[in-house]
Amino acid sequence: MNDVARGGVVLCVGLSIAFGAIYFPRALSDFDGTASNNSSLSFSDREVAGGNGIVTDQEAVYEARAIIPLNAKYRVVTGSGLKNATYLTLTFVDSWYRYFLMPRRPAVDGRWIVCYGCDVSKLGGPYTIIWQDDDGISIGRLQ
Amino acid sequence: MNAHAIAGLVALNLLLLAVGVSILFALRGWASWGQLLRLSGVAYLLGVAATGVVWTFELVVGIPFGFPAIIGTGAILALLAVPVGYRLGHRLPRLPRLRVKPELPRLSLVSAVFAALTVVYLEGAFRAARLAGLYEFDAWAFWVPKAKAIYYFGGFDQQFFRELINQAYPPLVPVLEAAAFYFMGAPDVVTLHLQFWFLLVGFVGAVVGLLSGRVSPVFVWPPLLLMLVAPHVGGHFYHPTADFLLDEFFAVAALLIALWLIDRKDWQLVAAGLLLAAAMSTKREGYAFAASAIVAALVVTTRERRSAWPKLIAIGLAAAATTVPWRVLLAVRHLGGGGPEAGGTGLFSNLDRAWPSLRLALSTVFDYHLWLVVTPLAVVAIVAAFAAGARTLPLYTTLVYVFAVIAFTYSTWAFPSLGISKKPALNPIVRLSGEVVLLTPALVPLLLARAWRRAPQPVGDT
Numbered sequence: 033m034n035d036v037a038r039g040g041v042v043l044c045v046g047l048s049i050a051f052g053a054i055y056f057p058r059a060l061s062d063f064d065g066t067a068s069n070n071s072s073l074s075f076s077d078r079e080v081a082g083g084n085g086i087v088t089d090q091e092a093v094y095e096a097r098a099i100i101p102l103n104a105k106y107r108v109v110t111g112s113g114l115k116n117a118t119y120l121t122l123t124f125v126d127s128w129y130r131y132f133l134m135p136r137r138p139a140v141d142g143r144w145i146v147c148y149g150c151d152v153s154k155l156g157g158p159y160t161i162i163w164q165d166d167d168g169i170s171i172g173r174l175q
Numbered sequence: 176m177n178a179h180a181i182a183g184l185v186a187l188n189l190l191l192l193a194v195g196v197s198i199l200f201a202l203r204g205w206a207s208w209g210q211l212l213r214l215s216g217v218a219y220l221l222g223v224a225a226t227g228v229v230w231t232f233e234l235v236v237g238i239p240f241g242f243p244a245i246i247g248t249g250a251i252l253a254l255l256a257v258p259v260g261y262r263l264g265h266r267l268p269r270l271p272r273l274r275v276k277p278e279l280p281r282l283s284l285v286s287a288v289f290a291a292l293t294v295v296y297l298e299g300a301f302r303a304a305r306l307a308g309l310y311e312f313d314a315w316a317f318w319v320p321k322a323k324a325i326y327y328f329g330g331f332d333q334q335f336f337r338e339l340i341n342q343a344y345p346p347l348v349p350v351l352e353a354a355a356f357y358f359m360g361a362p363d364v365v366t367l368h369l370q371f372w373f374l375l376v377g378f379v380g381a382v383v384g385l386l387s388g389r390v391s392p393v394f395v396w397p398p399l400l401l402m403l404v405a406p407h408v409g410g411h412f413y414h415p416t417a418d419f420l421l422d423e424f425f426a427v428a429a430l431l432i433a434l435w436l437i438d439r440k441d442w443q444l445v446a447a448g449l450l451l452a453a454a455m456s457t458k459r460e461g462y463a464f465a466a467s468a469i470v471a472a473l474v475v476t477t478r479e480r481r482s483a484w485p486k487l488i489a490i491g492l493a494a495a496a497t498t499v500p501w502r503v504l505l506a507v508r509h510l511g512g513g514g515p516e517a518g519g520t521g522l523f524s525n526l527d528r529a530w531p532s533l534r535l536a537l538s539t540v541f542d543y544h545l546w547l548v549v550t551p552l553a554v555v556a557i558v559a560a561f562a563a564g565a566r567t568l569p570l571y572t573t574l575v576y577v578f579a580v581i582a583f584t585y586s587t588w589a590f591p592s593l594g595i596s597k598k599p600a601l602n603p604i605v606r607l608s609g610e611v612v613l614l615t616p617a618l619v620p621l622l623l624a625r626a627w628r629r630a631p632q633p634v635g636d637t
Contacts, residue, residue: 037626040559041394044552044623048397051547055404056292062409063299070306078365081308082315130338131320134362135327137334 083128086120088167093132095163096146096171105137106144113168114149121148143174180366181305183358188219188373190249195222197253197260198449202442204265213387216380220427221446223374224453225252226354227347228497231456234350235500239329245354286387289396296403297376304368304413311414312600317341318416322352323362331504343505343513345498347456348417368413371420375412378423378613379403385430386620394623398552399616407545407605408612417458418606422613424454425464429575430617432472436567437621441486448490452497459513460582464610465494467578475571515589528588531595536583539597539608546612553611556619559626568625572618579611 070078076090087093100106108126125148130138145155149168152159157174164170195218196211202221205211211218229248230240238244282290309315317339324335325346336342355370356362379399386395402408412419428450435443451468454461469491476483505511517525540550553576560569583604587593594601 034563037559037563040555040562041623041627044556044559044619045393045397047548047552047555048401052397052400052404055406055547056296056400059296059404059406059409060299062406063303066410067299067302067306070303070308073306073308078306078308081364082310082312127316127340131315131323134320134323134335138338 080132083132085118086124086128088114088116088118088121089165089169092146092163092165092169092171093129096129096133099162099171100133100136100144100146102135104144105139105142106133106146107138107140107142108146108148109150109155110148111150111168113151115167117149117167145170145172145174147172177366180359180361180363181369183360184355184366184369184373187355187358187370190246191222191226192219193222194226194249194252194256195219197256198222198225200260200265200267201256201263202260202446203440204260204263205268207268208271213384216377216382216384217427217431217446219377220374220381220424221449222249223351223377224424224449227351228449228452228456230350230354231346232497232500234325234331234346235504237330240325240350240353241329242357245357283392285396286392289392289400290383292400293379293396293403296400297372297379300375300409300412301369301372303409304372306365307368307413309364309415311416313416314414317344318348319352319364319367321346321349322356322415325349325353326356326362333508337508337510341513342510343459344417345456345458345461345501347453348415348420351420352415364415367415371413371415374420374423378427381427382430382617385427385434386617390620390624391627394620394627395616398549398619401547401552402549402612402616405546405549405612407609411606416606418603418609419613421454421458421461421464422609424450424457425461425468425610426613426617428454428465429468429614430621432468433568433571433618433621436472436475436571444486444490448494451491452494455494455498456501460586460607460610462495462498463582463585464579465491467575467582471571471574471578474574475567515585517589517591522588525588525591528591528595529584532587533580533584535587535595535597535602535604536580536608539583539604540580540611542597542605542608545597545605546608549612549615553615553619556622556626560622563626565622565625568618568621572622575614575618576611579614583607 076094077084080087080090080093083093084090108129110122110125114121126138129146145159147170155174159172159174161170161172163172192215196215198221199205199211199214199218205214226249229252230244233244233248234240309319320335320339324332331346352367352370355367359366382399383395428447431443431447431450435447451461451465455465469487472487473484476487515521522529539545553572557569557573586607587595587602587604596602597605599605
């Protein structure tokens with residue numbers, strides 16, 4: 033049995049060294065690739081990251097952060113008027129803005145609006161648009 | 176991302192290391208400064224575990240989180256630990272004189288080569304992590320938002336901790352991330368990835384430090400490097416989520432329990448209990464993982480149950496007790512406890528998921544494209560140790576692995592909404608299976624050493 037045991041030990045160490053030798057350069061190469069991809073991104077691409085597949089317009093998230101006061105309440109309202117949406121946009125845009133706009137608080141009665149193709153007539157009051165793009169995204173405030 | 180943020184993270188991790196060193200002094204002390212250097216990885220993880228658990232408790236009872244709480248907690252832990260160490264008879268070794276060559280751990284050629292490779296690996300990992308964006312759904316959907324909420328509002332904000340998904344998930348990782356935000360000077364979600372690089376470095380240091388000196392470096396380094404180069408490890412360790420930290424805490428805790436089975440030194444068990452407490456405060460799976468290690472140790476100590484079981488049970492209960500305040504907070508706020516969708520008798524109404532769940536668990540643990548041959552390596556090491564006549568260690572390791580597979584199976588079986596799939600969006604099984612993979616470089620070297628020398632290894636100073 034000792035031969036079996038020692039054979040097992042040799043097999044373990046051999047396998048570890050062999051696969052380690054093969055995959056070590058690959059791991060370093062993967063790290064290099066990841067590092068170069070990350071550094072080639074713009075600051076905003078890196079900061080928005082996962083949101084790039086959701087928000088459709090990066091400028092909108094920065095405008096929202098610039099326009100909505102830190103202590104204000106806001107809501108993200110979606111609708112059918114949005115152009116160029118991804119399949120993730122309508123499902124996740126609310127939760128992504130919740131993460132990005134902190135410490136601003138989302139609230140169903142928020143006076144500040146992040147409108148993603150929303151029906152402005154259903155917002156509950158006169159809506160003053162402060163920023164908008166051509167895709168149907170706007171940021172503004174209810175009077 | 177800037178140098179200021181990185182410097183902040185360095186400062187935070189030095190604080191955690193300092194707390195951990197003081198806890199190590201309380202638990203065991205050190206005979207030489209070289210020995211402290213060797214054990215600095217485990218000291219660091221103990222620091223992360225202790226401060227994380229205490230910060231969480233402070234937040235639960237409403238102590239505002241900020242620099243005073245972060246640094247004050249570290250200082251209090253250190254100030255409490257040092258007198259305990261002195262009371263237990265631990266003393267600092269003499270400081271090396273300037274003209275005298277300081278005592279450092281001796282490196283064999285094998286250690287030197289593999290240590291150099293590991294440093295190169297970690298340097299590459301650092302570069303991959305330092306400018307990483309937040310892409311993972313779990314990270315931006317709740318882990319990091321919870322951390323931002325703690326950072327901005329100084330506590331478990333009622334609104335965000337109610338509205339964010341997975342409210343019942345334990346909060347150690349968001350608390351640690353919030354501390355990182357304070358030290359970076361801003362909620363820098365890009366540089367935050369580096370905090371998880373520090374944790375990986377600590378894990379590697381802990382495994383090497385606990386095993387070197389008692390196990391040949393030929394048995395320590397190759398399995399460790401194999402685990403590091405596994406595709407899923409390199410691509411995911413730096414994600415600001417809880418999975419890898421849970422695995423790191425648990426693997427080192429399981430290693431300390433294995434060492435306790437050999438040495439029966441109480442400090443090993445207490446340290447393991449601290450890490451298990453942190454694991455339970457990191458993810459709900461931590462309860463299952465901790466139970467698996469404790470039960471496995473209970474089984475293999477049946478013959479010495481009068482002396483061993485009270486200690487093992489006490490450590491397990493004490494570790495679980497540290498999570499009670501968080502569970503109370505969840506109950507007070509009427510937040511879901513996060514139990515399984517189909518636990519208990521619900522399993523019987525989903526019997527058709529049992530076999531596919533087990534098959535998924537096994538195929539994930541053995542998935543070459545994720546983990547290379549890490550798990551088969553553990554199987555061979557267990558067989559070799561059994562063949563050499565060893566019983567305690569291989570049985571303990573076998574039970575921990577079997578319990579892990581049972582836990583993974585349960586995680587799919589008891590949640591019918593999860594797909595029978597390895598796709599991360601459908602099932603977290605891949606993330607879960609990291610437990611087994613990080614456990615392997617921690618336990619396999621001990622098995623190999625026992626298999627190579629039929630007689631038990633002489634007890635080292637660990």
